[in-house]
Amino acid sequence: MTITVANSGEVIALSYLVNKAAPENLVYRLFCNNITPAETDTASTFTEAAGGGYASKTLTGANWTITGGNPSTAAYAQQTWTFTGALTTNPTIYGYYATRLTSGDLVLAEPFTSFTPAANGDNIQLTPQITAE
Known part of the structure; x- marks a missing residue:
C-alpha cells in the first residue's frame, strides 16, 4: 500500500x-x-480502534534512524499491537494513521490488508518507514 501524506503533514514538514x-x-x-x-x-476523518487491549503508540524522535540517499528514509523499529480480544468499535482494522503528539494534527495514513482481532494474543505488526525523494 502507499502512504498518503495529508496536506497538513506537508505543511508540518515544510x-x-x-x-x-x-x-x-x-x-x-x-x-x-x-x-x-x-x-x-x-x-477526525479516522475512527481510532478501541477496546480489546488496544492503545496507540508514541514514536519518539530520537529512536528514528535517518538514512540519506536516493531515496532517503526515516525508519523506526517494528511496532506490535497485541490484543486481548475483540474491539469495541468496528471490529475490523483497515490501516494506520499518524498524528503529532501535542497538536493532534494528522501527518500521514496508510491502509493495509484488513484484520479483525478476536482472541487474546492476536496481533498486528508494523515497521514504520517514511521515504522522501
Missing part, C-alpha cells in the same frame, strides 16, 4: 524545514473505518 515549527513525536494509531486515505483528510 515548517520544520525552515525552522518555523517545533517538532513533536508522532503517535501511530490504528483505524477501523473502511476508507481510502486522502490528502485532504484530518485526524
